[in-house]
Amino acid sequence: MTRVHTFDAIIVGAGGAGLMAALHAARGADVAVISKMYPTRSHTGTAQGGVAAPLGNMEEDRWEWYMYDTVKGGDYLVDQDAAEILARESVDTVLELEHLGLPFDRTEDGRIEQRRFGGHTREFGKSPVMRSCKSADRTGHMILQTLYQNCIRRTIRFFDEFFVLDLIFEDGAARGVVAVEIATGEAHLFRAKAVLLATGGFGRMFAVTSNAHSLSGDLVASVLRNGLPLEDMEFFQFHPTGIYKMGILLSEAARGEGGILLNGAGERFMERYAPKLMDLAPRDIISRIIQQEIRAGRGVEGKDYVYLDIRPETINRCHSAPHGRMVTAAQLEAKLPDIIEMMRVYQGIDPMKAPVPTQPTAHYAMGGIPTDCDGRVLSAGLDAVPGLFAAGECACVSVHGANRLGTNSLVDLLVFGRRSGRAMDAFCSGNGPAELSPRAGEEALAELSRLQKTRGPERAGVLRAAMQRCMTDHVGVYRTAQGLEEALQTLRELKERYHRIGLSDSGRRWNTEVLEAYELGCLLDLAETTAASALQRTESRGAHFREDFPERDDANWLRHTLAFRAGRPEAAGPGLRPGGPVSEGIRFDRRPVSITKFQPEAREY
Amino acid sequence: MFVALKIKRFDPERKPAAWWSKYRIEAGPAERVLDLLVRVKDELDGSLTFRRSCAHGICGSDAMRINGVNKLACKTLVHELGSRITIEPLLGLRVIKDLVVDIEPFLAAYRRVKPYLINDEAPPEGGRERRQSPDQRMRYNDTTKCILCACCTAACPVFWADGDYLGPAAIVTAHRFLFDSRDRGAADHTAALVDAVGVWRCRTIFQCTLSCPREIQITKAIAEVKDAIVRRTILGK
Numbered sequence: 001m002t003r004v005h006t007f008d009a010i011i012v013g014a015g016g017a018g019l020m021a022a023l024h025a026a027r028g029a030d031v032a033v034i035s036k037m038y039p040t041r042s043h044t045g046t047a048q049g050g051v052a053a054p055l056g057n058m059e060e061d062r063w064e065w066y067m068y069d070t071v072k073g074g075d076y077l078v079d080q081d082a083a084e085i086l087a088r089e090s091v092d093t094v095l096e097l098e099h100l101g102l103p104f105d106r107t108e109d110g111r112i113e114q115r116r117f118g119g120h121t122r123e124f125g126k127s128p129v130m131r132s133c134k135s136a137d138r139t140g141h142m143i144l145q146t147l148y149q150n151c152i153r154r155t156i157r158f159f160d161e162f163f164v165l166d167l168i169f170e171d172g173a174a175r176g177v178v179a180v181e182i183a184t185g186e187a188h189l190f191r192a193k194a195v196l197l198a199t200g201g202f203g204r205m206f207a208v209t210s211n212a213h214s215l216s217g218d219l220v221a222s223v224l225r226n227g228l229p230l231e232d233m234e235f236f237q238f239h240p241t242g243i244y245k246m247g248i249l250l251s252e253a254a255r256g257e258g259g260i261l262l263n264g265a266g267e268r269f270m271e272r273y274a275p276k277l278m279d280l281a282p283r284d285i286i287s288r289i290i291q292q293e294i295r296a297g298r299g300v301e302g303k304d305y306v307y308l309d310i311r312p313e314t315i316n317r318c319h320s321a322p323h324g325r326m327v328t329a330a331q332l333e334a335k336l337p338d339i340i341e342m343m344r345v346y347q348g349i350d351p352m353k354a355p356v357p358t359q360p361t362a363h364y365a366m367g368g369i370p371t372d373c374d375g376r377v378l379s380a381g382l383d384a385v386p387g388l389f390a391a392g393e394c395a396c397v398s399v400h401g402a403n404r405l406g407t408n409s410l411v412d413l414l415v416f417g418r419r420s421g422r423a424m425d426a427f428c429s430g431n432g433p434a435e436l437s438p439r440a441g442e443e444a445l446a447e448l449s450r451l452q453k454t455r456g457p458e459r460a461g462v463l464r465a466a467m468q469r470c471m472t473d474h475v476g477v478y479r480t481a482q483g484l485e486e487a488l489q490t491l492r493e494l495k496e497r498y499h500r501i502g503l504s505d506s507g508r509r510w511n512t513e514v515l516e517a518y519e520l521g522c523l524l525d526l527a528e529t530t531a532a533s534a535l536q537r538t539e540s541r542g543a544h545f546r547e548d549f550p551e552r553d554d555a556n557w558l559r560h561t562l563a564f565r566a567g568r569p570e571a572a573g574p575g576l577r578p579g580g581p582v583s584e585g586i587r588f589d590r591r592p593v594s595i596t597k598f599q600p601e602a603r604e605y
Numbered sequence: 606m607f608v609a610l611k612i613k614r615f616d617p618e619r620k621p622a623a624w625w626s627k628y629r630i631e632a633g634p635a636e637r638v639l640d641l642l643v644r645v646k647d648e649l650d651g652s653l654t655f656r657r658s659c660a661h662g663i664c665g666s667d668a669m670r671i672n673g674v675n676k677l678a679c680k681t682l683v684h685e686l687g688s689r690i691t692i693e694p695l696l697g698l699r700v701i702k703d704l705v706v707d708i709e710p711f712l713a714a715y716r717r718v719k720p721y722l723i724n725d726e727a728p729p730e731g732g733r734e735r736r737q738s739p740d741q742r743m744r745y746n747d748t749t750k751c752i753l754c755a756c757c758t759a760a761c762p763v764f765w766a767d768g769d770y771l772g773p774a775a776i777v778t779a780h781r782f783l784f785d786s787r788d789r790g791a792a793d794h795t796a797a798l799v800d801a802v803g804v805w806r807c808r809t810i811f812q813c814t815l816s817c818p819r820e821i822q823i824t825k826a827i828a829e830v831k832d833a834i835v836r837r838t839i840l841g842k
Contacts, residue, residue, distance in 0.1 A: 037656075038708070040753050041664040098734040101722025101787070103742060103749050110736030135749070141663065142749065149721035183701060212658040213643075248661045342661060345680060348635065461647025505652035507618040510702040513651040 002187040002441070007032045007157070008428040010177055010192040012164045012219055014039035016140070017392025017413035017420070018198030019147035020093075021375075022156050024421030025196075029428040034159040034179060034190065036214065036515075039148045043200050043212045044413065047140025048339060049117060049253035050132030051097075051410035053090040057111045058130040063087040065122055066131065068598055070408060073119040073282045074366075074401020075542035076558065076600040077232070077593055082373050082397045084596065086408070086415050093414040094133050102146040104135055115335075116256040116322055119282040119405040125605070128280050130322065132407045137251050137336045143410060162188065163515050166222045166444035167195065167388070168436060174377075174388035175434050178441025180448065182515070185508030187445055193431050194424045196389040197223070197369060197377075198417065203236075204519075205527040206362035206476075207468035210242055210249035220394050221522035222444075223369050224529060229380055229562040229589070231396040232367035233526070234533035234544045237404055238477050240286040242361025243346055244305045250339050250358060252406040255279040257335050258321035259310035261290070262355060263298040268318065269306075274605040279320070281605040284403040284543040287360040291477045300357060307355035310336070314355075360477055364409060365393055366400040366543065367533070370562065370591075373397065375420025380564065382591060387427065391420040398560065401593075402542020447521075452514045456500035460517045463494050463501065467520075467527055470494075475531050480547045484535040491528045498524060529563050532586045537561060554600050559590040606688060608632045610641060612653065613693040615700050623700070626650065634684035638692070639667055642678060642704075655704040662818060665754030668695055669704050675756040675816040695759035697768065711755050714771045717797040718779040723790025735787050745784035748777045748826050750819040757813035757823055769802040773813035773823050776804050780826040783833055795834055804830055 009025050011018045014035035025031050035042070054061035067087035071078045098104060098112065105113040114130040122129040135142040151158070161182040168176040168189070176191040202217025203209040224230050240261070241250040255261075260279050263269045273289050274281035294304050312329050314320075321327045329352045333340055343351045369390040371377050376384035377395075392413040399412055467490075474487035498521060505513040539553035540546050564587050607629055615623040628645055639657055646653045655678070656666040662680035670693040671681055683690070698706035728735060751774060758764050758772035779798055782788045798804040804827060813823040 037658060037664075037666065038712075038753075041656075041658045041666045043659065043664070045752070046659050046661070046663045092732070095728075095732055095734055099728050099732075101724075101782075101785070103745070103785070104734070106737050106739045106742045108739065110738050110741075112734050138663075138750070141752070145749075146722075152716055153719075153721040212664065213660060214658045246661075338663075345682070346635070346661070459647065460651075464647075503651055505654075507616060507652070507702075509616075509618055510654050510705055512654050513646070 002189055004189045004191060005032070006191045006433065008192060009194045009196065009424045010034060010190045011196045011198055012177060013042070013198035013200060013392070014158070015042035015198060015200050015392060015413070016044035016143050016147060016410065017417035018196065019151055020414055020417030021196050021198060021391055021421035021424065022151055023147065023154060024418050025424045026154055026156050028425040032157040032159060032190065033151070034162045034164055034177070036161065036163045036182070038160050039158065040144060042144055043215060045141045045144040046212070046249070047143070047410055048137040048249065048251035049256065050115060050134030050139045050407050051094060051143070051414065052117065052120060052131045052407040053094040053133055053411070054087070054131055055091060055094065055112060055114065055133065057107060058114045059122070061122065061129055061131055063091070065124060065129065066090070066120070068124050069120050070399060070405055071401070071598045072125065072603060073405040074403050075552065075603055077398065077401030077541060077560065079398050079594040080596040080598065081594045082399045085373055086399045086411055089415045090411045093418060097143065097146060097414070100146050100150050102135070102142050104133055115253060116280060117406045118252045118255070118280045119277070120407070121277070128277060132256065134253070136334070137253050137338045140410065164219060165448060165518065166441060167219065167226055168440045169226060170434055170437060173386035173434070175436055176440070178444050182510055185511060187441070189436060189441055191433065191436050193428045193433055194387045194389060196375065196391060196420055196424055197394055198390070198392045199394045201365045201393040202523060202526050203362045203365070205467060205471050205523045205530065207472040208242060208245070208247040208359070209362040210239060210247055211362065216519035216523050217394070217526045218519060218522045220368060221525045223377070224525060224565050227564070228377065228385065229370060229564050230367060230529055231370040232398060232561050233530045233563055234537050234561060235366035235402050235542055236362060236530060237283055237364040237366060237543050238287040238360040239283055239363035240290055240360055241308050241358040243342065244357035244359050246346060247361040248342060248346060249361065249363065250308060250342070251336070254308060254310050254336055254339060257310070257332060258315035258327055259308055260314060260318055260320050261286070262307040262309050263293045264300045264302065265298055269293055277605040282403055282405060285605065287477050288545055290360055305357040305359045308358045309355035310351050311353065311355065362472070364404055366396070366398070366402065366404055368394045368396040371395045371397055373419065374423035375416055376423065380562065380589065389420045389424055391416045402544060448514060448518060451517050452503065452506065452511065454501055454503055456502040458497045458501040460501050460503070460520050463497055464520050467491065467494055467524060471527055475534055478545055478547055479534055481535060484531055487531045488528065488535065491524060491531060495524050495528070525565070529565070529586060533561050533563050536588050558593055558600065560593060562589040562591055564589070606632060606634065608641070608683060609689050610645065611691045614703050616652070616702050626653070632683045634682065636683050637679050638671055638681045638683070638690065639678040641683070654702045663752060665752035668754040668756045668759070669693065670695060675760045677754060677756070677818045680818050695755060697759045697765045698755070708755055710768060711758055711772065711774065714775040715753065715778055717771065718775050719790060719793045720778045720782070722782060722785065722788050723793055724787055726789070737786055741786040745781050747821050748781040750821055751777050751781070752819060754818060756816045756818055760812040760816040762810060762812065763806050763808055767802065767806070770806045771797060771803055773827060776807070776827050776830055777821060777823055780830050783830060791837060795837070798830065799834060799838065804834065
């Protein structure tokens with residue numbers, strides 16, 4: 001028996017973007033937030049280092065400098081109209097969070113304290129600037145808690161531990177979602193005037209990742225399956241300092257406070273590559289250089305890792321703390337308590353006494369669901385799909401272009417979460433409710449029921465591990481046509497095998513086995529789209545580095561990629577155009593980059 | 606090394622009573638207990654059910670009883686436990702399936718302390734931040750770390766005896782706001798604390814403090830809340 005709920009606005013995902021949107025949409029609209037977890041489990045909570053805003057509390061700062069850093073950091077693939085909004089509105093959203101209760105760290109005179117972060121500079125690249133507003137190294141935790149607490153205050157309706165399977169479209173407009181209540185296994189239809197997707201990333205397609213188990217991109221896959229495009233999927237960020245082998249994030253704040261990277265020879269190798277910003281160069285550059293050092297045999301003990309050194313004696317010897325100040329172990333423990341604890345717990349190393357092994361870890365999807373600056377999802381013809389919105393990591397505005405700067409994920413989800421919430425509220429007040437067809441949600445429910453009954457010979461866990469290994473090996477920091485073709489071949493074989501998996505839990509209540517299998521299907525679709533998008537972009541830009549095309553090629557590739565899958569084109573609305581097939585089942589189109597203030601230049605740090 | 610993993614199971618769709626599943630699996634000393642659970646689910650028994658997400662001690666999903674102590678499975682390594690590992694669901698909360706417990710009563714207690722900053726005064730000129738000195742900020746720092754994992758409340762004998770007791774996590778949350786210099790809602794936060802199932806039920810047993818994976822000094826925070834209530838309601842300060 002399928003239950004039907006009706007709201008003005010449905011928000012899928014209860015991380016920073018979803019909750020910020022909920023608070024703003026709920027000023028006028030009747031809102032429900034649906035999440036497959038409890039909201040405070042969302043991955044926003046693991047963000048560490050801070051949220052950028054040119055408050056100028058520590059030293060002079062300007063939104064123009066911040067916008068420039070964001071555009072240059074993204075290797076000029078950033079849409080500059082969106083980056084200007086990001087840079088300008090960051091100040092107001094950070095202050096809004098403070099008013100909502102967020103416990104930021106404070107300066108002596110009681111203002112929000114700020115720290116340096118990778119790629120954030122003063123005077124258009126001159127030297128690092130203190131722009132990141134933070135609460136020790138648990139800024140994301142504080143943002144998530146504060147937003148959830150305020151949602152409780154505003155009595156926003158939550159459907160916790162409801163797994164959304166698919167979007168529902170009627171006549172080319174989004175009309176709701178179909179979900180399963182995890183506790184009971186019952187199907188629920190949510191009917192709404194507007195739907196916001198705020199489901200976060202999909203880093204679980206990689207073997208070494210900082211991403212939570214839950215980040216499987218279910219609704220990003222749903223967008224693709226419904227015939228809508230995904231943008232810039234080839235741009236996936238590898239954060240330079242993941243805990244060796246585990247991938248757990250060690251914040252860039254470690255280097256913002258003075259930590260440095262050392263190769264096997266004990267050399268501070270970033271000096272050679274980025275003389276101005278050194279260890280605070282953007283993430284794509286540092287990850288690439290770490291891999292280069294490892295390939296040249298300069299990893300620690302010749303292995304595939306380098307050291308992150310945050311010992312006070314090292315920082316003081318290198319004068320690498322802000323303004324060359326001296327630091328003590330106690331100060332570092334106060335500024336970086338969680339990551340220091342993580343090094344102790346997971347690596348068994350006291351980072352005040354020894355450097356810790358790190359390696360690049362799959363961290364953040366710059367690409368995703370294309371939207372305009374108010375979160376409206378764009379169709380193939382770049383028209384807004386009526387009633388469909390997206391914000392946060394799952395969306396591609398694009399403020400991150402080819403490489404996101406540290407702290408900008410939190411700014412993105414706050415600024416564009418808020419704008420999406422407001423736009424949804426306005427959309428709901430101007431539109432009436434729609435009826436759902438009797439077949440709404442049927443396909444996704446049938447797929448789930450097929451999975452639950454399937455008793456084939458393949459194990460989902462084996463396929464997942466093979467996908468993750470393939471993506472890390474061939475669609476990682478360095479890419480080649482040969483490796484990407486191999487990856488596509490492997491992924492297509494895995495998709496074939498996926499149809500022959502066998503599950504053992506036939507129960508309805510809390511059947512996480514079948515939900516994990518559903519997530520795997522979504523990840524396989526997104527992995528294939530990522531690999532195919534990487535194969536067709538024959539240049540190197542930001543996080544996408546092709547060894548066979550090592551230069552940036554603005555003449556041909558200063559364009560966003562749009563990737564489509566053959567699916568149900570009727571949902572895509574107007575503007576669906578045929579494109580040349582680059583790989584089986586996926587075809588590509590391009591769209592121009594918005595360039596307003598900053599013309600592309602060579603990217604040096 | 607090989608570990609003997611013993612997991613308490615419950616699935617009313619299959620059997621009315623709980624049972625134990627035993628597995629002998631290979632494990633590295635630096636592996637997380639969560640890694641072992643994921644491996645059992647992927648390779649041996651797909652029906653094993655537990656919550657998990659971030660896998661590094663921040664999201665608070667995978668609180669469970671590990672060798673008799675409430676811990677996060679993702680923040681407990683094999684070498685801390687030795688070769689015999691026994692895993693059960695948290696006590697004091699209704700078991701739904703295997704290691705998944707019903708945390709709705711836990712969150713209901715959280716909501717009762719009005720877990721949000723209450724201050725309806727206009728913000729400073731120009732919409733800037735409310736000022737707070739570093740000392741004022743650090744006054745409530747410890748209790749901002751709570752991840753709502755329920756390790757503390759589910760370790761509290763008073764809560765085991767009476768599920769209506771607010772429990773340590775809710776009191777920790779009240780502390781976070783009561784000691785925030787920006788908050789003006791002390792009366793709202795404490796309304797639930799002073800009733801019959803509020804903070805005075807705490808018997809200072811320290812189980813909460815010992816089980817907190819974030820090392821929050823919970824018993825101390827509860828004592829400070831009691832003290833603040835006495836000052837406010839009896840001494841009028």
